[in-house]
Amino acid sequence: MSIDTTPAPRERIDTTTPALDVRGLKKVYTGHGRDVEAVRNLTFTIRSGELVCIVGPSGAGKTTLLRCISGLLDVTDGEVVLDGKKVTEPPPGMAVVFQEYGRSLFPWLTVRQNIELPLKEKGLKKAERAEKVQTAIDAVGLTDSADAHPWQLSGGMQQRVAIARAVAYEPSVLLMDEPFAAVDAQTRADLEDLVRDLWHKFKVTVLFVTHDIDEAVYLGERVLVLSHRPTVILEDVKITLPDERSQLETRSTKEFADLRHHVYEQIQKAKQGFRPDGDTA
Amino acid sequence: MNLSSLARQLLLAIALPIVLLVLWWFISANNTSPFWPSLETIFKAFPTTWTADRIMADIMPSLARLALGYGLALIIGVALGTLIGLNRTVRALLEPALEFLRAIPPPVLVPIIALFVGYSGWTGKIAAIALGCLWPILLNTVEGVRGLDEVLVDTSRTYRFRKPTYFYQVVLRGSSPQVATGARQALSLGVIMMVISELFAADNGLGAAIVQAQRSFAIPQMWTGIILLGVIGFLLSVIFRVVEHRALAWYRGLRQSERGS
Known part of the structure; x- marks a missing residue:
């Protein structure tokens, strides 16, 4: 073998x-x-x-193991x-993508805002945020849905949003x-x-x-x-x-x-x- | 929504009130009882009763006190409700007491408040309105905060949201549908408390005007006040719905997509 x-x-x-x-x-x-x-x-x-x-x-x-690591x-x-x-x-x-995609996105924010919020918390400037968000959105193929709300998207697309959010965050470990x-x-x-x-x-x-x-x-x-x-x-x-x-x-x-x-x-x-x-x- | 369906909806909404008004008009038309004046008499009493002076002297103070009391209840209710909802120990400690206090009919508070600040004056009236409105807002906020999605909370923890962001973006917005439910209940309670708080001293305000009219046997004038109260209550709930409709558009969409799937 x-x-x-x-x-x-x-x-x-x-x-x-x-x-x-x-x-x-x-x-x-x-x-x-x-x-x-x-x-x-x-x-x-x-x-x-x-x-x-x-x-x-x-x-x-x-899940226990992952919650301990995170x-x-x-x-x-x-x-x-x-x-x-x-x-x-x-x-x-560290960024975490959870199994429950529908419940890990903020339903009152749009796709773009969902991805941007953690970057805002990280203290990135507005222009830098906008660029990183757009790159992530394009990379996961959600360019046309950037201003939709998560609940307007299918399950697979919602998980793409969660992944884009994690990638844009640029973690050491995802x-x-x-x-x-x-x-x-x-x-x-x-x-x-x-x-x-x-x-x-x-x-x-x-x-x-x-x-x-x-x-x-x-x-x-x-x-x-x-x-x-x-x-x-x-x-x-x-x-x-x-x-x-x-x-x-x-x-x-x-x-x-x-x-x-x-x-x-x-x-x-x-x-x-x-x-x-x-x-x- | 196109224009014809909008017109249809409007027609459906106003059909019953019109029928009732017409019925009232004809049934009361030849009424000789002084306590049941004809609707025509009541309508004719409107412009002479509610002059600009009276609006400034009675309606405006009533509405101002309602706004102050309601606003106070909203701030205290949401702040306290968030605190209680987030902390299990505080919740276990306070919940039985809150359920007891909530069970007390708010109008009974008016005489108690009067012991401290008197019947006349604004303080007692605003306090009565605020206390009446507080419970539904407080208890619904507690429920809303307690029901926050744990995955959402975990998400905000892993992305290390700062405290203010966490409170606004997660706790407040996440519980806003339940807060709105409480606020809607509180609004109708607020109108009730606004009237009741004015009945005892009867110095000024819409409730006071109705009592004064009744005591001086100005029956058509009394009826105008009652109708006016109904109209104000109705308008307030329309305003509330418009605000809620805009602020919670995401919640309606979310619910619809959940039902659809």
């Missing part, structure tokens, strides 16, 4: 500076008379410029370090929490290509959480496979697919099928409660 051999050379990946460093992350929910350990001793690093997917079985605590949730133990600074609240260098789980299959394929496209264009570092194995393999440069609760990382899979990917070609290659097969196997093991050596649930 060609999995752990020779990663595709990517010059623009700066292998020396980690953008995001998660060390020994642990999250225990307390309450209702019992403690629930959702995440246990989870460690991984994302280098600047990478596109990493996290995939795990249902109920693997993916500083929305306090961690029980361990630490999350972004740009060399420990995360204790939502950090300035977190995406199952962003396409609620859109139909065709829209989903378009949005996946959009993510690859924006990643190339804006050189943004992306951490993409999904439950969809195909999506993870198709999008990522690396796929982190999560175990069942309490969550740890089962395997860090290098995706050796070529940099230019297409829904039609890439998905029908043998390499894609092999990688998909391998990740699928890991997920099945995870569902059956398999854990790395020396760790017991």
Whole structure:
């Protein structure tokens, strides 16, 4: 199997500076008379410029993990370090695209205003804001809908707005929490290509959480496979697919099928409660 | 909306009032009871009763007090409601007391307020109107703030919105549909409180004018005051609707798109 051999050379990946460093992350929910350990001793690093997917079985605590990384949730133990600074609240260098696109956009603002507001909060001048907003709107293909309200758009287009807002913010790391789980299959394929496209264009570092194995393999440069609760990382899979990917070609290659097969196997093991050596649930 | 459908809507809206007025006109036409003067008599009493002087002396003070009391209730209600809505502990602490206070019919407050500031004068009347309007605004604001979408709140946290932006763009605008519901209820309560606050001292104001007319058996004049009150109440609610229609256009659109999908 060609999995752990020779990663595709990517010059623009700066292998020396980690953008995001998660060390020994642990999250225990307390309450209702019992403690629930959702995440246990989870460690991984994302280098600047990478596109990493996290995939795990249902109920693997993916959302918990993402909320801890984004500083929305306090961690029980361990630490999350972004740009060399420990995360204790939502950090300035991070943008999050949520699954619930309809609920993460401000319905009283237009598309343009939705994208502009975070930039305003960042303290950018008006001309600079206008330019960045327009670039982002054009990049996600919403040029004609810039002055519409989010509720006038389809689900896929709403998620494009959320993505444009995140990209315009120019974060060190862009977190995406199952962003396409609620859109139909065709829209989903378009949005996946959009993510690859924006990643190339804006050189943004992306951490993409999904439950969809195909999506993870198709999008990522690396796929982190999560175990069942309490969550740890089962395997860090290098995706050796070529940099230019297409829904039609890439998905029908043998390499894609092999990688998909391998990740699928890991997920099945995870569902059956398999854990790395020396760790017991 | 084209012109003919607009005309149709207008016709539907004014059809019943016209029928009722016509009925009133003919049924009361040959009435001999002094307490039920004919509509014709009432109409004829209008220009002599509501002269420019009287408008300045009675209607204007009433409306000014209503505006002040209502505005005060709006500011206090939204500010306090936001505070209570955002803090679970404060909410648990205050909610039973608020429900109790809300259950007290506001008119009963007028004599109590009078104990402190007297019946005449503006302070007591404005306080009565404000207290009457406060509860629906306050409680609806609490509900609105509590019902804020958590994804929206998370979004504003991850983009590190500053406090003022968060309060205006997320909390205030997010709860504005519920605040508007409370404000609409409060408006009709405000008109009621405006009249009631004037009945006791009966020194000036629209309510006072009606009581004075009734006490001096100027029955047609009394009726003109009552009709005028109805018209004012109606106009106020029309103004409210126009403002709401413009300010909450996004909310109507959102609801429509949710029903459509």
